[in-house]
Amino acid sequence: MEDKKELRQWLDNMNLNHPLVIAGPCSAETEDQVLKIAHQLKDTDATVLRAGIWKPRTRPGNFEGVGALGLKWMQRAKDETGLLLTTEVANATHVDLALKHDIDILWVGARTTVSPFIVQEIAEALRGTDKPVLIKNPVNPDLSLWLGAVERFYKADINNLGVIHRGFSTYEKTRYRNNPEWQIPIDLQNRFPNLPLILDPSHIAGRRDIIFDLCQTALDLNYDGLMVETHFDPDNAWSDAAQQIKPEVLDKITVELKIREEESDEVEFRNKLATARTQIDVIDHQLIEILGKRMRISDAIGALKRDNNVAILQTKRWNEILGKMILQGEEQSLSEEFILRVFKAIHQESINHQEEVYKS
Numbered sequence: 001m002e003d004k005k006e007l008r009q010w011l012d013n014m015n016l017n018h019p020l021v022i023a024g025p026c027s028a029e030t031e032d033q034v035l036k037i038a039h040q041l042k043d044t045d046a047t048v049l050r051a052g053i054w055k056p057r058t059r060p061g062n063f064e065g066v067g068a069l070g071l072k073w074m075q076r077a078k079d080e081t082g083l084l085l086t087t088e089v090a091n092a093t094h095v096d097l098a099l100k101h102d103i104d105i106l107w108v109g110a111r112t113t114v115s116p117f118i119v120q121e122i123a124e125a126l127r128g129t130d131k132p133v134l135i136k137n138p139v140n141p142d143l144s145l146w147l148g149a150v151e152r153f154y155k156a157d158i159n160n161l162g163v164i165h166r167g168f169s170t171y172e173k174t175r176y177r178n179n180p181e182w183q184i185p186i187d188l189q190n191r192f193p194n195l196p197l198i199l200d201p202s203h204i205a206g207r208r209d210i211i212f213d214l215c216q217t218a219l220d221l222n223y224d225g226l227m228v229e230t231h232f233d234p235d236n237a238w239s240d241a242a243q244q245i246k247p248e249v250l251d252k253i254t255v256e257l258k259i260r261e262e263e264s265d266e267v268e269f270r271n272k273l274a275t276a277r278t279q280i281d282v283i284d285h286q287l288i289e290i291l292g293k294r295m296r297i298s299d300a301i302g303a304l305k306r307d308n309n310v311a312i313l314q315t316k317r318w319n320e321i322l323g324k325m326i327l328q329g330e331e332q333s334l335s336e337e338f339i340l341r342v343f344k345a346i347h348q349e350s351i352n353h354q355e356e357v358y359k360s
């Protein structure tokens with residue numbers, strides 16, 4: 001706990017609240033839009049205004065940001081509301097312009113974190129400054145790439161760092177736009193316990209209705225802050241319309257979120273317990289998803305066997321699987337008896353599924 005406070009020093013120095021709330025539109029669209037949102041956020045828990053000025057879009061032809069002009073609108077929003085400013089930088093020129101316009105915190109986007117050359121270019125452009133930088137996770141679920149980006153900034157002597165968890169893209173579409181894979185930021189936090197960890201629920205969700213739940217999970221996992229895309233007219237936003245929420249909704253969310261205190265020993269105990277339980281819930285959820293996925297593959301195998309007139313039960317293959325799983329289980333301190341029970345249950349369910357396929 002002590003350490004964590006020390007390492008969050010730059011947040012405290014900037015007088016940023018805990019949890020830190022960063023809010024604002026996906027993209028700066030017009031001066032009026034930026035100012036209107038900033039004024040609406042002034043009376044919420046948000047202390048930092050976000051807006052994308054240069055937008056990395058997956059496909060060409062979409063709105064790609066207003067460019068440097070938008071930095072002036074942000075400066076005006078800061079003058080009028082006192083909110084601090086943050087924007088995404090994706091090359092050395094962006095860094096230069098953001099520094100010239102006194103942007104308080106820079107963030108590195110998910111598509112940039114995947115590229116060591118660009119991360120290095122940005123880190124070099126910032127060398128010698130004490131600008132806070134938040135590094136989003138890479139688009140793919142690769143902890144090393146994320147850690148590597150953090151290390152590149154530390155090596156360039158940029159020490160006021162934090163990370164943003166915005167989820168990981170998958171080919172298969174799930175309920176999320178980007179899968180949270182909570183285990184990855186948890187592992188990152190274990191490696192760098194002092195690095196402030198911020199959740200971006202908007203890009204994980206891709207929709208409005210699960211933003212609250214994602215934020216609560218993050219706070220239960222001891223995250224240090226939230227970055228939420230916010231717009232006065234979300235449906236008509238020029239980018240990421242489906243996931244933005246109105247400032248008044250953000251306000252309601254932050255009031256309802258349970259923020260865990262760190263006061264007495266007893267509270268610390270309960271916090272630790274709640275954190276561990278949330279981790280268990282996350283893993284249980286993953287277990288169910290992975291079992292479902294296994295079963296769908298098993299269904300496909302059932303159809304293949306049926307079409308080729310092959311028996312469901314393949315004893316040799318099954319014994320091989322069991323042998324391998326028992327050995328792997330040993331490495332994880334799981335008893336042979338437990339592995340046998342779990343895999344027999346999985347196998348039985350597979351057979352039941354394949355029998356259904358044979359009937360169909």
Ligand code: PEP
Nearest residue numbers: 026052109110111166203
């Ligand atoms: C954004 O924050 O609007 C953005 C482009 O995010 P990401 O890099 O996470 O896709």
Ligand code: MN
Nearest residue numbers: 026229239240
């Ligand atoms: Mn966005």
